[in-house]
Amino acid sequence: MAQITLVDTTLRDGSHAVRHQFNEQNVADLASGLDRAGIPVIEITHGDGLGGSSLQYGRSLLSDEEMISIGVDTVQDSKVAVLLLPGIGTHVELERALDLGAKVVRVATHCTEADISAQHIEMTKSRGALAVGFLMMAHMLEPDDLAKQAQLMASYGADVVYVTDSAGALLPDMVGARVRALRSALDDAVEIGFHGHNNLGLAVGNSLVAVESGATWIDGAMAGFGAGAGNTATEVVAAALDKAGHEVVGVDIFELMRVAEEKARPLLPSSTTISRSALMLGYAGVYSSFLLHAYRASERFGVDPAEILLELGQRKMVGGQEDMIVDVAIELSQGRADQGATNSR
Amino acid sequence: MKDYRVAIVGSGNIGTDLMYKIERTPELSLAAMVGIDPQSDGLARARSKGYRVLDTGVEGLEPFLDDFDLVMEATSAGAHLKNSVLYRQWGKTAIDLTPAAIGPYVVPVVNLDQLVDEDNVNMITCGGQATIPIVAAISRVTTVNYAEIVATISSRSAGPGTRANIDEFTHTTAQGIEKVGGALKGKAIIVLNPAKPYLIMRDTVYVEVEEVKETEILESLKEMEADVRSYVPGYRLKTDPVFEGNKVTVFLEVEGSGDYLPPFAGNLDIMTAAATRVAQVYAAKR
Numbered sequence: 001m002a003q004i005t006l007v008d009t010t011l012r013d014g015s016h017a018v019r020h021q022f023n024e025q026n027v028a029d030l031a032s033g034l035d036r037a038g039i040p041v042i043e044i045t046h047g048d049g050l051g052g053s054s055l056q057y058g059r060s061l062l063s064d065e066e067m068i069s070i071g072v073d074t075v076q077d078s079k080v081a082v083l084l085l086p087g088i089g090t091h092v093e094l095e096r097a098l099d100l101g102a103k104v105v106r107v108a109t110h111c112t113e114a115d116i117s118a119q120h121i122e123m124t125k126s127r128g129a130l131a132v133g134f135l136m137m138a139h140m141l142e143p144d145d146l147a148k149q150a151q152l153m154a155s156y157g158a159d160v161v162y163v164t165d166s167a168g169a170l171l172p173d174m175v176g177a178r179v180r181a182l183r184s185a186l187d188d189a190v191e192i193g194f195h196g197h198n199n200l201g202l203a204v205g206n207s208l209v210a211v212e213s214g215a216t217w218i219d220g221a222m223a224g225f226g227a228g229a230g231n232t233a234t235e236v237v238a239a240a241l242d243k244a245g246h247e248v249v250g251v252d253i254f255e256l257m258r259v260a261e262e263k264a265r266p267l268l269p270s271s272t273t274i275s276r277s278a279l280m281l282g283y284a285g286v287y288s289s290f291l292l293h294a295y296r297a298s299e300r301f302g303v304d305p306a307e308i309l310l311e312l313g314q315r316k317m318v319g320g321q322e323d324m325i326v327d328v329a330i331e332l333s334q335g336r337a338d339q340g341a342t343n344s345r
Numbered sequence: 346m347k348d349y350r351v352a353i354v355g356s357g358n359i360g361t362d363l364m365y366k367i368e369r370t371p372e373l374s375l376a377a378m379v380g381i382d383p384q385s386d387g388l389a390r391a392r393s394k395g396y397r398v399l400d401t402g403v404e405g406l407e408p409f410l411d412d413f414d415l416v417m418e419a420t421s422a423g424a425h426l427k428n429s430v431l432y433r434q435w436g437k438t439a440i441d442l443t444p445a446a447i448g449p450y451v452v453p454v455v456n457l458d459q460l461v462d463e464d465n466v467n468m469i470t471c472g473g474q475a476t477i478p479i480v481a482a483i484s485r486v487t488t489v490n491y492a493e494i495v496a497t498i499s500s501r502s503a504g505p506g507t508r509a510n511i512d513e514f515t516h517t518t519a520q521g522i523e524k525v526g527g528a529l530k531g532k533a534i535i536v537l538n539p540a541k542p543y544l545i546m547r548d549t550v551y552v553e554v555e556e557v558k559e560t561e562i563l564e565s566l567k568e569m570e571a572d573v574r575s576y577v578p579g580y581r582l583k584t585d586p587v588f589e590g591n592k593v594t595v596f597l598e599v600e601g602s603g604d605y606l607p608p609f610a611g612n613l614d615i616m617t618a619a620a621t622r623v624a625q626v627y628a629a630k631r
Contacts (some may be wrong), residue, residue, distance in 0.1 A: 039490065055493050055551040056534060063559050079431040087535040090512040101418060116511050180414055300589075317541035323549035330584050 001245045005217045008034050008234045009331075010166035010264055011067065012043040012083055014225030018269060019227075020060035022167065026267060027062065027070045034274075035075040038250040039266040040235070040261050041104055047227065048057025049108065050089030050097060050319070057088075057289070058323050065096060070192060072101035079103040083134070085320065086116045089316050091123055096231075098127045102207035107153075108134035108164070110318045111141045113150040120181055132193065133158035133293040139169040139285055143181035152184045160191040160217050165206065166319055168197030169285040171198040175206045176213040193217030198224075199227055199282025201274055203232035204240050211246060222264035228288030229278035235260040257278055280306040281292040293322050297329035306330060349373050350412060350439050350629030354403050354428065356380030358504045359442050362613050363389055363417055365604035366498075366621040369527030372628040373621070379403055387543030388609035400414035403428045410435055415627060417620055418443060420504050422513060428463060438627060440620050441467045444513040445552050450521050452621040454572040455481045461630050466623060471522060471612035472496030472535060472548060473521040474619045475580070479550045479595050480526030486562050488555035497547045500539040502610035511535065528552070546599040546611035547583070553591050562586070562593060568616065573581035576622045577601075579608065 010030055011012035022030075027044065035044050046052035046060045050071050053060040060067075064082070071080045081104035082097045092106065105124040107117045108301075115166055117133060130226045133153030138146055146310040150161040162335045170178070174196065182192050194210030196219070207218050218241070220234030238248050250253070281288050286309050298305035311328050312321075349372050353360045368372045372450060375589070385399040394396045397412075399405035403424075406413075416432050416439045418425050425445035425465055432439045441448060448465030451457055455478060460466055468474065476494040496518070509513060513586035517534045517584045522531030532624060535559030538544050554562070587594040599611030606613055 054532060055371045055491075056495050056549070083519065087515065087537070092512075092516075110537065110539065113508075115505075115508050116537065119510060119512060128486050222464075315517050316538070318536065318538050318540075320495075320534070321497055321534040321538065323594075324497075324547070325594070326549075326587065326594065327549075327583065329585075330596075334584075 001247065002211050002216055003210060003249050004040055004241055005245045006234065006251055007041040007043060007219045008039045008250050009219055010221040010225045010229060010234070012045045013047060013073065013227055013231050014221035015060070016227035016292065017225050017230070017268065019292060020053065020058050021263060022067070023061055024066070024070055025098050027067050028074050029263050031074040033263040037076045037256035037259050037322040038252050039256070040250050041077055041081050041084060042071060042075065042078045043106065044068055046165065046187050048088060049085040049194050050093035052088055058160045064093065065100060065175060065311060067102045068097055068102055074262060077197045081106055083108060084120055085109070086120055090128060091120065094120060094123060098129055102129065104130045106132040106134050111135040111138050111146055111149060113154040117153055118156045121158050122260040125157040131158045133161040134164050134195070135162060135285065136164045136166045138165055138172065138178055139164045141166055143233040144264070145291065147180055147181040147185035147264065151185055154186050154190045158190065160193050161186065161195035162195050162217065163210065163215070164195040166287050167285045168199030168203065168282040168288055170202070170206060171200070171255045172209045174204055176209045178214045179210045179213035190217045193219065195219040196341065197282070197288045198229040198232065199274065199288060202235050203263055203307070207232050207237045208240060208244060211241065222260040225264060225268060226288070228281045229274040266320060277305045277309055280309045284310050286313045286317070287319040288323065289319070290325055293325045297325050301333040303329050303332045349624065349631060351377060351415050351624060352366050352374040352377045352406055353417050354379045354420065356382070356385045356391070357506065359415070359419035359617060360500070361387035361390060362605035362617045363419060363502060363620065364396070367624070368618050370621055370625055372541060372625055377406060377409060379406060382488055384550055403431060414631070415440065415624060417624065421434070430522060433464065439465045441465060441625050442616060442620055444469050444470065444517045446517060450525050451577065452477045452481070452521070452525050452625070453619050454569065455525050457626055461626060468616055468620050469521040469525070470518045471498070471519045471532060471546070472514065472607045473544065473613070474615045475548045475597060475599050476550045477521050477526040478569045478573050479566065479597065480522050480552060482529050482565040483554060483562055484527030486565050487558055488528070489528040490555060491530045491553040492522050492526060493532040493534070493551045494522065495534045495536065495549045496612070497521055497536045497538055497544065498612045499543040500537045500611050500627060501543050502606055502612055503537055504513045506607050526580065542562070543607070543609040545609045548597040550595040550597065552595070553592060557588060557591055559588055566595065576618045579611060580615065601619040
């Protein structure tokens, strides 16, 4: 049975659910709860990573530096992780995060673009931090090709490489095939991770399959926090892994359930369900963070949000292209107007 | 009347595309194409067109100093830092298409007329050439407190230089938005998309303005679009700008002329076309 490193990203990917508006108290409460429950790695950054606070992705209430500082000051044993998407954040923000006490850096690229991560993975290693490569939208690449991209990240020094199901679009056998491909392509010293979203209701099951296929790092966010229909729920996947006989290293499962229920759940704006639009993310293979942006564009331009997301999936948009949501909404609203004009003729 | 002679240094995507642009420009002629890899596609193309090809790096230009007036550098920031010293010794003007930025930033439609006497100017980035005109078009109407740009390019059109140091893109573009675009604060984001068929370059510009002078802003944007189209015919506002409170969002599409890479690579085209426009103006001054 495997030894699992459980990573909680409520304070990073989870922040999409509150439009990046966590306040000082929220960060301190959640970080201390996670620390108490023995979660070894807590990711704390804007939902789109360092430097993500922007008009494109939404401005955060607290700066990355403020959030990281609170996290580092709060935790006793947990390590604070940060996320960096090359193209959004730069080495400047990364150096600052490391100065503030981040111990794990996750460098995320679209699954075909691993070679833009070299600079930041190398910098992370040179500063003595743990480097994690994050291959996003992993459903868009076949297992063998994904493994080649993982090899690139490992060659820059990544200690862990993730199969990142950003769209919550992978089915269990697809997760297994990808994790196995990475496992056989990488040196034993490099660990494999899996990051899931629950848009098809498969996040916990997919995580179990990932572990059975060789993954040893698993991501979650508490109580349904997260982009789209929420990340894999940390407390649920911890319990399921435990029941399956795996060791979730350092984690007090009962305390984690309590923290998720008492600290995280009350902060959720609405109960997490797989709404029609969230389901569309998983079905059409769309970046989960697009969901709330699609709702906003839908209100403004009077277009069905699920229709916007379906169109974005057909256009093969990747993570970070939030501007295309408004672009597509405008086009759909005009298309309908044109059609209306034609019909009235 | 081809009397202004250009040496291109660097035979990658940008250098090779420049060759086609110079060929089409009446005032300019290509004196030499310089690379370091004799097998490179760029040098092979230049050779087959009968141009002088040097695969020895920039030192190879030394015997031919009387044969060219201007260097266009399409190598890397590191290489240009070294090479620029030689150009200065040789008394040659340099147009720098790397992120080295030794000389001032130039966007032809915004500030070229103030820079005609410089011996080294920098072309910023492809995203900068596409978006800074938009920021400048708005900042000439009202104070721009903040401008943020998102450039999405096809993975196919991002060469190894761009990939190895993507931070240079974000940093340099943000600087250009402030220094040339006139925004008080600038931010830049770049996204690579591997989709096939390859995506045409897309840029989105978000601007927060002091005063929402909608009519004047729209007019200024239309004028600017026309000005940029004089050297990049495939440059266009994709939809009408969106006004929301004090925020203006402008959606752009940049289709290239399809010289070296096909038309989707508008990022390549706007860089080389802008640099060629600078060379043209320098030629006229001479």
